[in-house]
Protein backbone atom coordinates (compact mmCIF):
# COMPACT_ATOMS: atom_id res chain seq x y z
CA UNK A 1 0.00 0.00 0.00
CA UNK A 2 1.29 3.43 -0.87
CA UNK A 3 1.06 5.51 2.30
CA UNK A 4 1.74 8.80 0.56
CA UNK A 5 -0.87 9.88 -1.91
CA UNK A 6 -0.44 13.60 -1.66
CA UNK A 7 3.09 14.74 -2.14
CA UNK A 8 3.82 17.10 0.77
CA UNK A 9 5.73 20.33 0.31
CA UNK A 10 9.44 19.63 -0.27
CA UNK A 11 11.13 19.67 3.11
CA UNK A 12 13.95 22.05 3.76
CA UNK A 13 16.76 21.59 6.15
CA UNK A 14 18.98 24.21 7.57
CA UNK A 15 22.46 23.43 6.36
CA UNK A 16 25.54 24.14 8.35
CA UNK A 17 26.42 26.78 5.74
CA UNK A 18 25.51 30.04 7.40
CA UNK A 19 21.92 28.98 7.96
CA UNK A 20 21.18 28.95 4.24
CA UNK A 21 18.17 26.84 3.44
CA UNK A 22 18.76 24.04 0.97
CA UNK A 23 15.85 22.52 -0.78
CA UNK A 24 15.37 18.91 0.25
CA UNK A 25 15.70 16.73 -2.78
CA UNK A 26 13.78 13.75 -1.58
CA UNK A 27 10.94 13.07 0.78
CA UNK A 28 11.57 10.28 3.20
CA UNK A 29 8.66 7.96 2.80
CA UNK A 30 9.96 4.47 2.18
CA UNK A 31 10.79 2.34 5.18
CA UNK A 32 14.57 2.07 5.47
CA UNK A 33 16.89 0.16 7.78
CA UNK A 34 20.12 1.88 8.79
CA UNK A 35 23.06 -0.11 10.11
CA UNK A 36 26.20 0.91 11.93
CA UNK A 37 28.25 -0.61 14.79
CA UNK A 38 26.45 -0.72 18.15
CA UNK A 39 29.35 1.05 19.80
CA UNK A 40 31.42 3.82 18.20
CA UNK A 41 34.24 5.28 20.25
CA UNK A 42 36.06 8.24 18.70
CA UNK A 43 38.92 10.60 19.46
CA UNK A 44 42.47 10.47 20.75
CA UNK A 45 42.80 7.58 23.19
CA UNK A 46 39.85 5.62 21.76
CA UNK A 47 42.15 2.61 21.28
CA UNK A 48 42.72 2.45 25.05
CA UNK A 49 39.10 1.32 25.44
CA UNK A 50 39.89 -1.90 23.59
CA UNK A 51 40.35 -4.09 26.70
CA UNK A 52 37.08 -3.03 28.27
CA UNK A 53 35.13 -3.40 25.02
CA UNK A 54 36.66 -6.83 24.39
CA UNK A 55 35.59 -7.94 27.87
CA UNK A 56 32.03 -6.68 27.29
CA UNK A 57 31.93 -8.97 24.25
CA UNK A 58 33.02 -11.88 26.48
CA UNK A 59 36.38 -12.11 24.76
CA UNK A 60 39.04 -14.19 26.48
CA UNK A 61 41.36 -15.20 23.65
CA UNK A 62 41.77 -12.46 21.06
CA UNK A 63 43.24 -12.64 17.56
CA UNK A 64 44.41 -9.29 16.16
CA UNK A 65 44.55 -9.24 12.35
CA UNK A 66 46.80 -6.65 10.75
CA UNK A 67 49.39 -6.33 7.97
CA UNK A 68 53.15 -6.04 7.83
CA UNK A 69 53.07 -2.34 6.98
CA UNK A 70 51.25 -1.64 10.23
CA UNK A 71 53.19 -4.11 12.38
CA UNK A 72 56.53 -2.81 11.10
CA UNK A 73 55.61 0.70 12.39
CA UNK A 74 55.60 -0.77 15.91
CA UNK A 75 51.91 0.03 16.27
CA UNK A 76 50.81 -3.37 17.55
CA UNK A 77 51.78 -2.31 21.07
CA UNK A 78 48.86 0.16 20.94
CA UNK A 79 46.38 -2.72 20.86
CA UNK A 80 48.36 -5.28 22.83
CA UNK A 81 48.66 -3.08 25.94
CA UNK A 82 44.93 -2.52 26.61
CA UNK A 83 44.13 -6.17 25.87
CA UNK A 84 46.80 -7.46 28.27
CA UNK A 85 45.79 -4.94 30.92
CA UNK A 86 42.28 -6.38 30.72
CA UNK A 87 43.76 -9.82 31.38
CA UNK A 88 43.06 -11.25 27.91
CA UNK A 89 45.15 -13.65 25.82
CA UNK A 90 46.37 -11.98 22.62
CA UNK A 91 47.82 -13.34 19.39
CA UNK A 92 48.75 -11.41 16.24
CA UNK A 93 48.41 -12.31 12.57
CA UNK A 94 50.17 -9.70 10.42
CA UNK A 95 49.99 -11.44 7.04
CA UNK A 96 46.86 -9.73 5.73
CA UNK A 97 47.65 -8.57 2.19
CA UNK A 98 46.76 -5.04 1.03
CA UNK A 99 43.80 -5.17 -1.39
CA UNK A 100 43.40 -8.80 -0.24
CA UNK A 101 43.05 -11.47 -2.94
CA UNK A 102 40.33 -14.00 -2.12
CA UNK A 103 42.81 -16.86 -2.37
CA UNK A 104 44.77 -15.53 0.63
CA UNK A 105 41.88 -15.82 3.11
CA UNK A 106 42.02 -19.60 3.62
CA UNK A 107 45.14 -19.36 5.82
CA UNK A 108 43.59 -17.07 8.41
CA UNK A 109 40.37 -19.10 8.49
CA UNK A 110 42.41 -22.18 9.39
CA UNK A 111 44.26 -20.28 12.12
CA UNK A 112 40.96 -19.18 13.68
CA UNK A 113 39.49 -22.69 13.40
CA UNK A 114 42.40 -24.34 15.19
CA UNK A 115 43.26 -21.55 17.64
CA UNK A 116 40.15 -21.41 19.79
CA UNK A 117 39.77 -17.62 19.50
CA UNK A 118 36.59 -15.97 20.69
CA UNK A 119 37.10 -12.39 19.46
CA UNK A 120 38.59 -10.91 16.26
CA UNK A 121 40.21 -7.48 16.13
CA UNK A 122 40.80 -5.90 12.70
CA UNK A 123 43.66 -3.42 13.06
CA UNK A 124 44.89 -1.44 10.06
CA UNK A 125 43.53 0.07 6.89
CA UNK A 126 40.52 -1.32 5.06
CA UNK A 127 42.49 -4.38 3.94
CA UNK A 128 43.13 -5.99 7.37
CA UNK A 129 39.70 -4.92 8.63
CA UNK A 130 38.05 -6.68 5.69
CA UNK A 131 40.20 -9.77 6.26
CA UNK A 132 39.09 -9.70 9.92
CA UNK A 133 35.44 -9.67 8.83
CA UNK A 134 35.97 -12.76 6.67
CA UNK A 135 37.96 -14.42 9.47
CA UNK A 136 35.02 -13.88 11.83
CA UNK A 137 32.32 -15.48 9.68
CA UNK A 138 34.03 -18.23 7.66
CA UNK A 139 35.50 -20.61 10.27
CA UNK A 140 33.69 -23.92 10.76
CA UNK A 141 31.36 -23.36 7.79
CA UNK A 142 33.31 -25.24 5.11
CA UNK A 143 32.60 -22.23 2.87
CA UNK A 144 35.10 -19.97 1.11
CA UNK A 145 35.03 -16.24 0.60
CA UNK A 146 34.03 -16.80 -3.06
CA UNK A 147 30.75 -18.31 -1.78
CA UNK A 148 29.74 -15.11 0.00
CA UNK A 149 30.18 -12.58 -2.84
CA UNK A 150 27.06 -10.45 -3.22
CA UNK A 151 24.26 -9.40 -0.93
CA UNK A 152 23.15 -11.45 2.10
CA UNK A 153 25.13 -14.60 1.26
CA UNK A 154 26.74 -14.86 4.72
CA UNK A 155 24.58 -17.39 6.58
CA UNK A 156 25.21 -16.45 10.23
CA UNK A 157 26.95 -14.15 12.65
CA UNK A 158 30.41 -15.46 13.46
CA UNK A 159 32.81 -14.26 16.13
CA UNK A 160 32.44 -10.71 17.47
CA UNK A 161 34.56 -8.10 15.68
CA UNK A 162 36.23 -4.95 16.96
CA UNK A 163 37.54 -2.74 14.14
CA UNK A 164 40.33 -0.19 14.67
CA UNK A 165 41.28 1.81 11.54
CA UNK A 166 44.82 3.13 11.04
CA UNK A 167 44.01 4.91 7.77
CA UNK A 168 41.36 7.61 7.31
CA UNK A 169 39.86 6.07 4.25
CA UNK A 170 37.57 3.15 3.80
CA UNK A 171 35.22 3.58 6.75
CA UNK A 172 35.20 -0.24 6.83
CA UNK A 173 35.05 -0.05 10.64
CA UNK A 174 31.44 1.09 10.19
CA UNK A 175 30.25 -0.96 7.21
CA UNK A 176 28.64 -4.36 6.76
CA UNK A 177 30.81 -4.82 3.67
CA UNK A 178 34.11 -6.57 2.91
CA UNK A 179 35.93 -6.10 -0.41
CA UNK A 180 38.37 -8.59 -1.94
CA UNK A 181 40.21 -9.02 -5.23
CA UNK A 182 38.77 -11.95 -7.15
CA UNK A 183 41.95 -13.09 -8.86
CA UNK A 184 39.99 -15.58 -11.00
CA UNK A 185 37.90 -12.81 -12.57
CA UNK A 186 40.46 -9.97 -12.27
CA UNK A 187 37.98 -7.71 -10.48
CA UNK A 188 37.27 -6.44 -6.97
CA UNK A 189 34.10 -7.85 -5.44
CA UNK A 190 32.10 -7.12 -2.32
CA UNK A 191 30.44 -9.21 0.38
CA UNK A 192 27.48 -7.40 1.91
CA UNK A 193 25.79 -8.77 5.03
CA UNK A 194 24.73 -7.43 8.43
CA UNK A 195 26.81 -10.28 9.90
CA UNK A 196 29.95 -8.46 8.71
CA UNK A 197 29.22 -5.33 10.75
CA UNK A 198 31.81 -4.83 13.49
CA UNK A 199 30.30 -4.90 16.98
CA UNK A 200 32.56 -2.04 18.05
CA UNK A 201 34.58 0.58 16.12
CA UNK A 202 37.40 2.45 17.84
CA UNK A 203 38.32 5.46 15.67
CA UNK A 204 41.48 7.00 17.09
CA UNK A 205 43.04 9.68 14.84
CA UNK A 206 46.43 9.30 16.54
CA UNK A 207 46.76 5.89 14.85
CA UNK A 208 46.83 7.58 11.43
CA UNK A 209 49.77 9.91 12.22
CA UNK A 210 52.26 7.40 10.82
CA UNK A 211 50.49 7.13 7.43
CA UNK A 212 52.89 8.29 4.69
CA UNK A 213 51.63 11.02 2.30
CA UNK A 214 50.71 8.62 -0.53
CA UNK A 215 48.55 6.46 1.76
CA UNK A 216 46.99 9.57 3.37
CA UNK A 217 46.14 10.99 -0.06
CA UNK A 218 44.77 7.82 -1.65
CA UNK A 219 42.79 6.59 1.37
CA UNK A 220 41.60 10.13 2.14
CA UNK A 221 40.28 10.56 -1.40
CA UNK A 222 38.48 7.22 -1.05
CA UNK A 223 36.78 8.61 2.07
CA UNK A 224 35.77 11.80 0.23
CA UNK A 225 34.41 9.71 -2.64
CA UNK A 226 32.34 7.56 -0.24
CA UNK A 227 30.68 10.70 1.07
CA UNK A 228 30.13 12.18 -2.40
CA UNK A 229 28.76 8.99 -3.93
CA UNK A 230 26.50 8.46 -0.90
CA UNK A 231 25.28 12.06 -1.19
CA UNK A 232 24.26 11.71 -4.84
CA UNK A 233 23.07 8.09 -4.50
CA UNK A 234 19.45 7.45 -5.43
CA UNK A 235 19.29 5.41 -2.21
CA UNK A 236 20.39 8.26 0.06
CA UNK A 237 18.32 9.05 3.14
CA UNK A 238 18.21 12.02 5.49
CA UNK A 239 20.45 10.10 7.88
CA UNK A 240 23.07 9.38 5.21
CA UNK A 241 22.77 12.88 3.70
CA UNK A 242 23.60 14.61 6.97
CA UNK A 243 26.66 12.42 7.53
CA UNK A 244 27.82 12.64 3.91
CA UNK A 245 27.47 16.43 3.76
CA UNK A 246 29.46 16.88 6.97
CA UNK A 247 32.00 14.28 5.84
CA UNK A 248 32.60 16.18 2.58
CA UNK A 249 33.16 19.40 4.55
CA UNK A 250 35.56 17.84 7.05
CA UNK A 251 37.66 16.06 4.43
CA UNK A 252 37.75 18.96 1.94
CA UNK A 253 38.95 21.29 4.70
CA UNK A 254 41.69 19.01 5.93
CA UNK A 255 42.98 16.57 3.33
CA UNK A 256 45.68 18.85 1.92
CA UNK A 257 47.00 19.58 5.42
CA UNK A 258 46.90 15.88 6.38
CA UNK A 259 48.95 14.98 3.30
CA UNK A 260 51.51 17.80 3.43
CA UNK A 261 51.72 18.24 7.22
CA UNK A 262 51.08 14.72 8.44
CA UNK A 263 51.72 15.51 12.10
CA UNK A 264 48.83 18.00 12.21
CA UNK A 265 46.40 16.41 14.65
CA UNK A 266 43.53 18.77 13.74
CA UNK A 267 43.69 17.56 10.15
CA UNK A 268 44.10 13.90 11.18
CA UNK A 269 41.09 14.14 13.48
CA UNK A 270 38.91 15.72 10.78
CA UNK A 271 39.99 13.05 8.33
CA UNK A 272 39.26 10.20 10.76
CA UNK A 273 35.79 11.59 11.49
CA UNK A 274 35.06 12.31 7.83
CA UNK A 275 36.12 8.78 6.91
CA UNK A 276 33.91 7.24 9.60
CA UNK A 277 30.96 9.36 8.47
CA UNK A 278 31.61 8.28 4.89
CA UNK A 279 31.54 4.65 6.00
CA UNK A 280 28.15 4.99 7.65
CA UNK A 281 26.80 7.10 4.77
CA UNK A 282 27.87 4.81 1.95
CA UNK A 283 27.29 1.65 3.99
CA UNK A 284 23.59 2.59 3.95
CA UNK A 285 23.17 4.67 0.77
CA UNK A 286 25.69 2.83 -1.44
CA UNK A 287 28.34 4.06 -3.85
CA UNK A 288 28.02 4.27 -7.63
CA UNK A 289 29.84 4.96 -10.88
CA UNK A 290 33.23 5.88 -9.44
CA UNK A 291 33.59 2.59 -7.57
CA UNK A 292 32.02 0.56 -10.40
CA UNK A 293 34.51 1.96 -12.93
CA UNK A 294 37.49 1.77 -10.58
CA UNK A 295 37.09 -1.85 -9.43
CA UNK A 296 38.29 -3.29 -12.78
CA UNK A 297 41.31 -0.92 -12.70
CA UNK A 298 42.17 -2.24 -9.23
CA UNK A 299 41.34 -5.85 -10.08
CA UNK A 300 43.23 -6.05 -13.37
CA UNK A 301 46.17 -3.74 -12.71
CA UNK A 302 46.51 -3.81 -8.91
CA UNK A 303 46.22 -0.06 -8.62
CA UNK A 304 45.41 0.74 -4.96
CA UNK A 305 41.71 1.34 -4.35
CA UNK A 306 42.01 5.03 -3.42
CA UNK A 307 44.26 5.79 -6.41
CA UNK A 308 41.95 4.03 -8.88
CA UNK A 309 38.94 5.85 -7.43
CA UNK A 310 40.63 9.25 -7.63
CA UNK A 311 41.59 8.62 -11.25
CA UNK A 312 37.97 7.91 -12.18
CA UNK A 313 36.37 10.58 -9.98
CA UNK A 314 36.29 13.74 -12.14
CA UNK A 315 35.49 11.83 -15.33
CA UNK A 316 32.59 9.90 -13.81
CA UNK A 317 31.32 13.02 -12.05
CA UNK A 318 31.41 15.08 -15.24
CA UNK A 319 29.01 12.48 -16.62
CA UNK A 320 26.81 12.17 -13.50
CA UNK A 321 26.50 15.93 -13.11
CA UNK A 322 23.74 16.39 -15.69
CA UNK A 323 21.41 14.06 -13.78
CA UNK A 324 21.57 16.09 -10.56
CA UNK A 325 22.98 19.60 -10.98
CA UNK A 326 21.54 20.85 -7.66
CA UNK A 327 23.15 18.08 -5.64
CA UNK A 328 26.48 18.90 -7.24
CA UNK A 329 25.99 22.55 -6.35
CA UNK A 330 25.26 21.53 -2.76
CA UNK A 331 28.23 19.29 -2.25
CA UNK A 332 30.48 21.78 -4.07
CA UNK A 333 29.43 24.28 -1.42
CA UNK A 334 30.32 21.71 1.24
CA UNK A 335 33.77 21.56 -0.40
CA UNK A 336 34.09 25.29 0.20
CA UNK A 337 33.35 26.56 -3.31
CA UNK A 338 31.59 29.92 -3.57
CA UNK A 339 28.49 29.36 -5.70
CA UNK A 340 26.88 32.78 -5.23
CA UNK A 341 25.31 34.07 -8.44
CA UNK A 342 26.03 30.90 -10.42
CA UNK A 343 23.43 28.90 -12.30
CA UNK A 344 23.03 25.28 -11.22
CA UNK A 345 24.97 24.16 -14.25
CA UNK A 346 27.82 26.60 -13.71
CA UNK A 347 27.96 25.58 -10.07
CA UNK A 348 28.06 21.86 -10.90
CA UNK A 349 30.92 22.48 -13.36
CA UNK A 350 32.76 24.37 -10.64
CA UNK A 351 32.36 21.37 -8.33
CA UNK A 352 33.87 19.01 -10.92
CA UNK A 353 36.76 21.46 -11.46
CA UNK A 354 37.35 21.52 -7.68
CA UNK A 355 37.60 17.71 -7.64
CA UNK A 356 40.18 17.83 -10.44
CA UNK A 357 42.14 20.52 -8.62
CA UNK A 358 42.16 18.44 -5.46
CA UNK A 359 43.53 15.35 -7.24
CA UNK A 360 46.19 17.59 -8.84
CA UNK A 361 47.15 19.16 -5.52
CA UNK A 362 47.56 15.72 -3.95
CA UNK A 363 49.57 14.46 -6.93
CA UNK A 364 47.36 11.42 -7.47
CA UNK A 365 47.36 9.99 -11.04
CA UNK A 366 44.35 10.93 -13.14
CA UNK A 367 44.87 9.12 -16.42
CA UNK A 368 45.12 5.44 -17.30
CA UNK A 369 48.44 6.28 -18.99
CA UNK A 370 49.77 7.68 -15.67
CA UNK A 371 49.75 4.14 -14.22
CA UNK A 372 50.82 2.30 -17.38
CA UNK A 373 47.40 1.09 -18.53
CA UNK A 374 47.10 1.07 -22.36
CA UNK A 375 43.98 2.05 -24.28
CA UNK A 376 43.78 -1.53 -25.55
CA UNK A 377 42.68 -2.59 -22.05
CA UNK A 378 39.49 -0.50 -22.23
CA UNK A 379 37.14 -3.20 -23.62
CA UNK A 380 38.15 -5.50 -20.75
CA UNK A 381 37.72 -2.68 -18.22
CA UNK A 382 34.19 -2.12 -19.58
CA UNK A 383 33.41 -5.84 -19.18
CA UNK A 384 34.55 -5.64 -15.54
CA UNK A 385 32.53 -2.49 -14.85
CA UNK A 386 29.39 -4.03 -16.34
CA UNK A 387 29.46 -6.75 -13.66
CA UNK A 388 29.04 -4.19 -10.82
CA UNK A 389 25.23 -4.19 -10.90
CA UNK A 390 25.03 -3.66 -7.12
CA UNK A 391 26.80 -0.31 -7.51
CA UNK A 392 25.13 0.89 -10.72
CA UNK A 393 21.79 0.57 -8.95
CA UNK A 394 22.77 3.49 -6.67
CA UNK A 395 24.03 5.84 -9.38
CA UNK A 396 21.98 8.93 -10.27
CA UNK A 397 22.58 8.61 -14.03
CA UNK A 398 22.13 5.42 -16.00
CA UNK A 399 25.34 4.32 -17.73
CA UNK A 400 25.16 2.22 -20.90
CA UNK A 401 28.24 0.11 -21.78
CA UNK A 402 29.00 2.79 -24.41
CA UNK A 403 28.96 5.45 -21.67
CA UNK A 404 31.37 3.37 -19.57
CA UNK A 405 33.68 3.07 -22.54
CA UNK A 406 33.46 6.81 -23.21
CA UNK A 407 34.52 7.61 -19.62
CA UNK A 408 37.54 5.29 -19.89
CA UNK A 409 38.45 6.83 -23.28
CA UNK A 410 38.23 10.36 -21.86
CA UNK A 411 40.73 9.43 -19.15
CA UNK A 412 42.96 7.21 -21.32
CA UNK A 413 45.98 9.37 -22.12
CA UNK A 414 47.34 12.42 -20.30
CA UNK A 415 47.49 15.28 -22.82
CA UNK A 416 51.02 15.72 -24.08
CA UNK A 417 52.13 12.26 -22.93
CA UNK A 418 52.71 9.25 -25.14
CA UNK A 419 50.07 6.51 -25.21
CA UNK A 420 51.05 3.35 -23.33
CA UNK A 421 51.71 0.54 -25.80
CA UNK A 422 51.97 -2.65 -23.82
CA UNK A 423 49.61 -3.95 -21.20
CA UNK A 424 51.96 -3.25 -18.36
CA UNK A 425 50.52 -3.17 -14.84
CA UNK A 426 52.21 -0.37 -12.93
CA UNK A 427 50.84 -0.87 -9.45
CA UNK A 428 54.17 -0.10 -7.81
CA UNK A 429 54.38 3.26 -9.50
CA UNK A 430 50.83 4.07 -8.47
CA UNK A 431 51.43 2.94 -4.91
CA UNK A 432 54.54 5.10 -4.60
CA UNK A 433 53.15 8.22 -6.23
Ligand SMILES: NC(=O)c1ccc[n+]([C@@H]2O[C@H](COP(=O)([O-])OP(=O)(O)OC[C@H]3O[C@@H](n4cnc5c(N)ncnc54)[C@H](O)[C@@H]3O)[C@@H](O)[C@H]2O)c1
Pocket residue numbers: 067068069070073098099100124125126127128130166167169170171172175176177178179180188207208209210211212215218219222305306
Ligand atom coordinates in the same frame (compact mmCIF):
# COMPACT_ATOMS: atom_id res chain seq x y z
N1 LIG B 1 34.84 -2.77 3.63
C1 LIG B 1 34.61 -1.58 3.18
O1 LIG B 1 33.58 -0.98 3.51
C2 LIG B 1 35.58 -0.94 2.25
C3 LIG B 1 35.32 0.33 1.73
C4 LIG B 1 36.25 0.88 0.86
C5 LIG B 1 37.41 0.21 0.52
N2 LIG B 1 37.62 -1.04 1.03
C6 LIG B 1 38.83 -1.81 0.71
O2 LIG B 1 39.87 -1.45 1.63
C7 LIG B 1 41.15 -1.64 0.99
C8 LIG B 1 41.97 -0.39 1.05
O3 LIG B 1 42.16 0.01 2.39
P1 LIG B 1 43.06 1.29 2.76
O4 LIG B 1 42.91 2.33 1.71
O5 LIG B 1 42.72 1.65 4.14
O6 LIG B 1 44.54 0.76 2.62
P2 LIG B 1 45.25 -0.62 3.07
O7 LIG B 1 44.62 -1.20 4.26
O8 LIG B 1 45.36 -1.47 1.85
O9 LIG B 1 46.69 -0.07 3.46
C9 LIG B 1 47.53 0.56 2.50
C10 LIG B 1 48.97 0.59 3.01
O10 LIG B 1 49.06 1.50 4.11
C11 LIG B 1 49.74 0.88 5.19
N3 LIG B 1 49.24 1.51 6.44
C12 LIG B 1 48.01 1.44 6.95
N4 LIG B 1 47.92 2.19 8.07
C13 LIG B 1 49.15 2.73 8.28
C14 LIG B 1 49.69 3.59 9.28
N5 LIG B 1 48.96 4.09 10.28
N6 LIG B 1 51.00 3.93 9.17
C15 LIG B 1 51.77 3.47 8.14
N7 LIG B 1 51.31 2.66 7.18
C16 LIG B 1 50.00 2.29 7.23
C17 LIG B 1 49.44 -0.59 5.06
O11 LIG B 1 50.41 -1.38 5.71
C18 LIG B 1 49.45 -0.76 3.55
O12 LIG B 1 50.75 -0.97 3.09
C19 LIG B 1 40.85 -2.05 -0.43
O13 LIG B 1 40.91 -3.45 -0.57
C20 LIG B 1 39.44 -1.55 -0.65
O14 LIG B 1 38.76 -2.22 -1.68
C21 LIG B 1 36.74 -1.61 1.89
Ligand SMILES: [Fe+2]
Pocket residue numbers: 170222226291305309
Ligand atom coordinates in the same frame (compact mmCIF):
# COMPACT_ATOMS: atom_id res chain seq x y z
FE1 LIG C 1 35.97 2.96 -1.53
